[in-house]
Amino acid sequence: MPLRVGTRASQLARAQAEKVCSLLHDLGEETELVFISTAGDEQTGVPLHEIGGQGVFVRALDDALKQKRIDLAVHSMKDIPAARPAGLITAAILPRDSPCDFIVTDHDLTDITILGTSSTRRTAQCRRNLPWTAIKPLRGNVDTRLSKLRSGVYDGILLAKAGLERLSLNLSGYELDPHLHVPSPNQGTIAVVTRTDPEITDIISGLDDQKTRIDTMLERRVMEVIGGGCFTPLGIYCHDRLMIAEVLSLEGDRSFRRKRTLADIDDAVRFGQEVREKAGDLINEAYQRLGITHE
Template sequence: MSITIGTRGSKLALAQTTTVCKKLEALGIETRTVVISTQGDTTTQVPLHAIGGQGVFVRALDDAILAGEIDCAVHSMKDIPAYRPSGLFTSAILKRDSPADYLAHNGSLGSVRVIGTSSTRRKAQLLRHDPDIVIKDLRGNVDTRLRKLNDQEYDGIMLAEAGLTRLGLRVPGERFPAEKFVPSPNQGTIAVVSRADPSLMEVLSALDHPQTRTDVMYERAVMEKLGGGCFTPLGIYCRAGHLIAEVLSLDGTKTERIEVDVTSIEEAREQGLLLQARARELIEAAYKQLGISNEG
């Protein structure tokens, strides 16, 4: 059997796809890689919320699967929106790497005053920690971000620690504890999305890590109830059923948070609904301040 795998063209996306290909080839499955450009790759001068949020990294690959151009696609699972087109299935979720955010910086931590990130969540959490920090927009792949840091456009930049690990990069900086700086739902996780073909799904399921799947599905259940995508500052993290979720105001001055053990998707959804009710004003305020409709 031969499988055609779609991927974005960034170094990180290619590294993640290489990991999947090696695992499949170890099972005797031939693979072929097709690079597909997404809107998130080509439109880099504006924040994600201005061009549609999470889905901008995924839609072109979804379309290629549904059109039969590729069999499956490899994603950072945090980029996959809550609501998915019919005919697609997340056939494999690999064992989670570090879920943590990482502040890369040169010099001492005390000298870091200007930090680059375009994530509303990271911005809000940083401002909650230190309201005097200056946040400047920063998008682009890891190499681009690190180059701007080394060019001293920023004192520090925010990255996902898992991405640095997958690229084999050792960068001076600080790991932020996931319990305090709650990461984006599914951060640190690689997913393989395929068309809903039973034979293909069976082959890909050999790569699945059951505990990771359980945890990230609990996170997604909460995310579905909260909504927000890249618009509302929200973090959701589950480890072995211990769920932490928070919604923040854009300026980090207000937070609604839950921390609880869950044992089922239904319980995770219930917690998502509870948090959504408590954080409704924060969610609505974020949409209003960003000029985005929250209808439906």
């Protein structure tokens, strides 16, 4: 019986799932795709923080795993929230693609006056680093966002470079330095989630890249300790254990940044605690401004 691979139906999600299927075929495994709609796909007209935040692209796939309608789920790892259901495991993390943000545009950078993104992090970073631009909300899949750019609603739009690469889209624009525009934790990484069933996890673990797992798991631990989710302008990026974390105000006019090489997960906890202690006012302010209750 083929492995049932769960995925969202967007073009990018399908490309990521097909990549996993191809890798499994190389291991001698048969697969079939199962398309599942999520709240994030169904409600594209509002920012993510208004419909439940980071987990809106994941919960329906988690439910399908628990109900045994699929055997594994393929995700952009940055979409997976810190809190995870019992009985599910990230069985494989593929080698990381580009972690960078990318401005798709035909304009010179200094001529961009309207920039599209609904990410609080990208908005704050661009307000700080590209202060001549006005930020307008933009959600939807890659095709939807590109069509709005082509219609002239925006001079440029912000996307993850990894997504463009996975769709084989070679578009004009500007790659943003991840040390200046610190990306979301786990950006550029594909994760495969399964039930804790050895018959499945033993197969999927053959896809795991240990180097990427170390960096991304350090990022996730720092994210968990800092908190804030997609509600706070928060960038976390680790490469070869060198960690950068940055918390910004919603306007991008204030920020706190820390950078250090981490030894292990315990060191990541200490690092995250240091950032949360120093940037707690920015995190609390973001929640208050967005009208979100948190402990």
